[in-house]
Amino acid sequence: MAEMTMIEAIRSALRLEMERDERVIVMGEDVGQLGGVFRATDGLRQFFGPSRVVDTPLAESVIAGSALGLALTGLVPVIEIQFLGFAQNAYHQICQQLARSRYRTRGAQPAQITVRAPFGGNVRTPEFHSDSMESQFAQNTGLKIVMPASAPDAKGLLLQSIRDPDPVLFLEPLRGYRMISGEVPDGDYTVPFGALRTVREGSDVTLVAWSGSVPVAAEAAELLDAKGVSAHVVDLRTLVPLDEAGLVAALERTGRCVVVHEAPATAGFGAEVVALLQEQAFYSLEAPLRRVAAPDSHYPLPGVERDFVPGAGLVVRAALETLEA
Amino acid sequence: MSETGDPLEWYRRMQRLRRFEARAAALVESGEIVGAVHEYTGEEAVAVGVCAALREDDIITSTHRGHGHILAKGGEPRRMFAELLGRESGYNRGRGGSMHIADFSRGIYGANGIVGAGAPMACGAAHAFRTRAEDRVAVPFFGDGAMNQGVLLESFNLAVLLSLPVVFVCENNGIAITSSTEEMTPGGVAPRAAGFGLPSRSVDGMDVRAVHEAATTAVRRARAGGGPSFIECRTVRYSVHNIAAGALPRESRSEAFMEAARRRDPIERLAGELDRERGWRQGERTEIDENVEGELDAAVEFARAGRRPDAKTALDFMYAATYPDFPARGWEP
Ligand SMILES: Cc1ncc(C[n+]2csc(CCOP(=O)(O)OP(=O)(O)O)c2C)c(N)n1
Numbered sequence: 001m002a003e004m005t006m007i008e009a010i011r012s013a014l015r016l017e018m019e020r021d022e023r024v025i026v027m028g029e030d031v032g033q034l035g036g037v038f039r040a041t042d043g044l045r046q047f048f049g050p051s052r053v054v055d056t057p058l059a060e061s062v063i064a065g066s067a068l069g070l071a072l073t074g075l076v077p078v079i080e081i082q083f084l085g086f087a088q089n090a091y092h093q094i095c096q097q098l099a100r101s102r103y104r105t106r107g108a109q110p111a112q113i114t115v116r117a118p119f120g121g122n123v124r125t126p127e128f129h130s131d132s133m134e135s136q137f138a139q140n141t142g143l144k145i146v147m148p149a150s151a152p153d154a155k156g157l158l159l160q161s162i163r164d165p166d167p168v169l170f171l172e173p174l175r176g177y178r179m180i181s182g183e184v185p186d187g188d189y190t191v192p193f194g195a196l197r198t199v200r201e202g203s204d205v206t207l208v209a210w211s212g213s214v215p216v217a218a219e220a221a222e223l224l225d226a227k228g229v230s231a232h233v234v235d236l237r238t239l240v241p242l243d244e245a246g247l248v249a250a251l252e253r254t255g256r257c258v259v260v261h262e263a264p265a266t267a268g269f270g271a272e273v274v275a276l277l278q279e280q281a282f283y284s285l286e287a288p289l290r291r292v293a294a295p296d297s298h299y300p301l302p303g304v305e306r307d308f309v310p311g312a313g314l315v316v317r318a319a320l321e322t323l324e325a
Numbered sequence: 326m327s328e329t330g331d332p333l334e335w336y337r338r339m340q341r342l343r344r345f346e347a348r349a350a351a352l353v354e355s356g357e358i359v360g361a362v363h364e365y366t367g368e369e370a371v372a373v374g375v376c377a378a379l380r381e382d383d384i385i386t387s388t389h390r391g392h393g394h395i396l397a398k399g400g401e402p403r404r405m406f407a408e409l410l411g412r413e414s415g416y417n418r419g420r421g422g423s424m425h426i427a428d429f430s431r432g433i434y435g436a437n438g439i440v441g442a443g444a445p446m447a448c449g450a451a452h453a454f455r456t457r458a459e460d461r462v463a464v465p466f467f468g469d470g471a472m473n474q475g476v477l478l479e480s481f482n483l484a485v486l487l488s489l490p491v492v493f494v495c496e497n498n499g500i501a502i503t504s505s506t507e508e509m510t511p512g513g514v515a516p517r518a519a520g521f522g523l524p525s526r527s528v529d530g531m532d533v534r535a536v537h538e539a540a541t542t543a544v545r546r547a548r549a550g551g552g553p554s555f556i557e558c559r560t561v562r563y564s565v566h567n568i569a570a571g572a573l574p575r576e577s578r579s580e581a582f583m584e585a586a587r588r589r590d591p592i593e594r595l596a597g598e599l600d601r602e603r604g605w606r607q608g609e610r611t612e613i614d615e616n617v618e619g620e621l622d623a624a625v626e627f628a629r630a631g632r633r634p635d636a637k638t639a640l641d642f643m644y645a646a647t648y649p650d651f652p653a654r655g656w657e658p
Contacts, residue, residue: 034503034575057473057509058440058501086439089474124360124569126422128438297639301422302360303411307636 004184007177009151010040010116013158014078016188018048021076024162027054027063028080028116037082038118038177060086064093067113068101077113078162084119084171085128087137098167099142113167114158120173120212121262121309124302130174131299132263134211135272137169138239144168144193145239149214151182153237156191164193173212180215194241196250202232205256205319208247208273210236213260213310220260220315231319239269247273248281255286256322260315265293287325290318326399326431329377332595332604333613335533338377339369339592341617342393345402346564348621349392349409349423353568357629358409360569362423365393367563370591371496372397374536375464375556378544384432384450386443386465389424390496390562391436394466399431403624412631419634441467441474444493448480451489451553462490462547470501472510472517481521481555490547492540493518493555496530498562503577518555530558531589534598561586 004012018024026041026048032055035042045053056063060081067077081087087094094115102110121130138145146161146168148154154172161168173180199214200221209217214235221231234250236243251257257277259270270291277289292310300308326338346366352358365372368390376385376397387394395405400416408415408426416426427435434450437443447465454461471477472495484491497514499506510517519525524546528535536558543554563586565576599605 030502030504033577037502037573037575039573055504055508058470058504059473059475061475089439089476126360126424126438295639297643300634300639301411301419303419304634304636308639 001183001185003181004151005178005181006148006151006154006172007038007040009154009184010158010172011042012184013155014041014044015047017159017162018044018052020188023074023076024078025052025054025070025075026078026080027056027067029056029058029063029082031055031080036080038174040116040172041080060090061093064090064115065097067115068093068098068111071111071113072101072109076162079113079115081115081117083125083129084117084133085131087115087117087133094167094169095137095140095143099140102166103142110165111167112165114161114170115167116170116172118172118174118177120175121299121305123174124305125174126301127299130305132261132294134171134239135263135267135269138269138272142167143240145171146193146237147171147211147239148237149173149176149180149209149211149235150197151180152184153191153197155184156189157237159188160190160193163190171211175212176215191237193238194243195237196243196246197235197237198250199233199235200231202230202254204230204254205258205322206232206234206250206254207258207260207315207319208234208236208250209260210239213262216310216312217260217315219312220319223312223316224319227320229319229323242272242276244276244280247277251277251281252284255284256319258290258292258315258318258322260292260310262294262309264296265291266296268293287322290322292318326376326381326397328380330537332534332599333609335373335377335537336592336595336599337613337617338373338397339533339595340614341402341621342369342372342396343592344617344621345392345396345405348406348625350564350568352409352625353570356570358423359411360422361567361572362409362569363390363567364562364564365390367586367591368496368498368530368560369393370533370536371494371530371558371560372466374533375466375492375494375540377537378540379462379464382432383462383464383544384434384447385463386434386447387436388443388467388471389436389438389440390468391424391426395426395428395433395436398433400426400428400433401624402621403627404428406624406628407631410628410631411633412628413634414627414631441471441477443467444471444477444480445483447491448483448489451484451491452487454490455487460548462492462544464492464494466494466496468501469495469497469499469506469510469514470504471495472514478521481518481523484553485522488550488552490550491553492543492547493523493553494540495555495557496560497557498560500562500578502566503575515555515557518557524554525557526555527557527559530560531591531594533591533595561589563587
C-alpha cells in the first residue's frame with residue numbers, strides 16, 4: 001500500500017502495464033516529451049522509449065483511428081485525448097469504428113483499446129475542457145465507460161481497462177487528479193467492471209454518483225448526518241457495464257434515491273439510472289426518484305462554474321425532499 | 326480597425342497588443358481572471374500586419390490565442406477585458422471568456438477553443454461573399470498545430486475548389502504546447518498548403534512590413550476574384566503555452582532559444598526602422614506608449630466596474646425562444 005493521488009495512481013498503472021506487457025503502447029498529444037499536460041504519462045518515455053510512448057500530431061481523429069489498426073495487428077494501445085471535449089473530433093473513430101469492430105466482424109476483429117481522457121468541472125477551465133459527456137458516449141453500444149472516483153480505483157480500473165478485450169473510454173475527473181488521494185495497493189491489482197463501490201453505509205436515503213460527483217455525494221452525506229439523516233452512498237465506477245443488481249440493492253436499503261452528476265440533466269446518465277430503478281425496484285420506492293444535475297446549459301465561464309456544477313447543498317436539499325415525500 | 330499602410334499606426338497597434346497581454350497576465354496573477362489565458366506576446370506583427378491589410382467589412386476567425394487578432398481587427402480593449410473578467414459588459418456578456426471573444430460588428434467571427442475550428446467558418450463566410458457578389462475577404466488565423474487537424478485540410482480543399490476569397494494565415498511559432506512543428510509537420514507548413522493548390526508563401530512573422538506586404542498581395546487577389554491563398558508567418562511566442570493560477574510548468578524551449586527570439590522582437594524591430602528612417606518625431610514613441618497605457622488602464626477599470634452574470638440567466642439564449650416550461654431540469658439556483 002502507498003498513499004497516492006489519482007494522477008499518481010494512473011501513472012503507476014500505465015508504468016506497471018507497460019512493463020508487464022510489451023504490446024502496450026501509449027499515444028497522444030504531448031504525452032512523451034512533456035509527459036502529458038497533466039503529467040499522467042510523466043517518465044514513461046524515459047523507460048519505454050519513443051516508439052512505445054508516441055507524441056502524435058494535434059489530430060484526435062487519427063490518434064483514435066490508428067489505435068484500431070494497432071489493435072488489429074496485435075498491439076494494445078492506450079491513447080490519451082487531452083480533454084474529453086476534444087474527443088468529439090474523434091467521435092466517429094471511437095464510436096463508429098473502434099466500438100463496432102468486434103460486432104461487425106462477428107468477433108474476428110476485437111479492438112482492445114483504452115481511450116483515456118480527463119474531463120469535469122470546477123477546475124477553472126472553460127467549455128470543451130470541462131464538459132461531462134459520458135452519456136453521449138454511453139449510447140454507443142460496443143464501448144465500455146469507466147469512471148473511477150478514487151485513487152485505488154484509478155489504478156485498478158485502468159489496469160482492468162487496458163486488459164479488457166473491448167474498447168474502453170476511461171474518464172478521469174480533472175478535479176480529482178491531485179485532490180483525491182488514498183491508499184493504493186502495490187503491484188498488480190485490478191478492479192472488475194460492473195461492480196459498484198459502497199462509499200458509505202446508510203439507511204435513510206441512497207445517493208448514487210460516479211467520478212467527480214462521488215466526493216460531492218460523500219460531502220452531502222456528512223451534512224445529512226449532522227441533520228440526523230443516514231445516507232447510503234454508492235459509486236457506480238463503470239456506467240457500461242452497469243451494476244444493475246448492485247443499484248437495486250442499494251436502493252432497497254433505503255427506498256429513496258438521489259442521483260448526482262455533473263452533466264446536464266436532460267438525457268444525462270441519471271435518467272438511465274432512474275429509469276432502471278423504476279423498472280426493477282418500483283415496489284421498493286418510498287418516494288419519487290430524484291436527479292441532481294447541471295442545468296441544461298453549456299459549461300459556463302470559470303468565474304460562475306460553482307453555480308453550474310451541482311454541489312453538496314443541492315444534494316442535501318433533494319435528499320431531504322425525498323424524506324418528506 | 327481600418328486598413329493602413331502607416332508604420333506609425335502599426336507600431337501603435339503592436340504596442341497595444343503587447344501591453345494588453347501584460348495586463349491580462351497580471352490579472353491572471355492577481356486572480357481577477359479566473360482560468361487560463363494564452364498570451365499572444367511575440368507574435369504581434371502577424372495580427373497587426375494582416376489586419377492592417379483588411380477592410381472593416383472583411384472578416385477573421387481566431388484561435389485560443391486570440392487576443393491579438395481581435396485587437397488588431399478593431400476589438401475594443403475595454404469590452405475584451407470585461408469579457409476576460411467574466412462581466413456582463415464584456416463582448417459575450419461574460420459567457421465566452423478569453424477563448425471565445427467575438428464582435429460581429431467588426432468582422433470578428435470569434436476566437437475558438439478548438440484548434441482549427443475557425444477555418445471552415447471562414448470558408449462559409451467567404452462563400453457567402455462570393456454568392457452575393459461582395460468583394461469582402463475572410464481570414465482564418467490558426468497555429469502550426471492546426472496544420473494537422475483534418476478540418477483545416479478540408480477547408481483548404483473547399484476554398485480551392487470553390488475559389489473562395491480566403492487568405493489562410495498560419496502563425497508558425499514552431500511549437501504546439503511542447504510538440505515541435507518541424508517534427509509534427511513533415512514536408513513543412515507552406516509546401517503542404519501548396520499541395521492543395523493554394524498559392525503559398527512563407528514570411529518572417531517578426532517583420533510587420535513583410536507580413537503586411539504578403540497579406541496585401543493575397544487580400545488583393547482574393548478581393549479581385551483570384552481565389553484563396555496561404556501565408557505562413559514564422560514567429561515566436563514569448564510566453565509558455567498558457568498561464569493560469571497554479572498551472573503546471575511546460576516550457577520546453579531553451580533559454581538560449583528564447584533569448585535569440587527576443588532579439589528578433591517585432592516591436593523593437595519596427596521601432597528601430599522608424600528611428601533610422603526618422604519615421605517619428607523626437608519623443609513620439611513615448612507619447613504613443615503612454616497613450617496606449619492610458620487607454621488600457623481605463624479599459625481595465627471599465628472591466629472591473631462591470632456586473633457579473635446572474636446564475637439565473639444560465640439558460641438565456643440557449644434557443645431563439647425560451648418559454649416558462651422549457652426544461653431547466655436538475656437545477657435550482
Ligand atoms: C482539437 C483540439 N485539440 C487539442 C486542443 C488542446 N490545445 C489547445 S492549444 C494546443 C496547441 C495549439 O498549437 P498551435 O495550433 O500551434 O497554436 P499555438 O498554441 O502555438 O499558438 C492544443 C493541443 C484543442 N484546443 N483543440
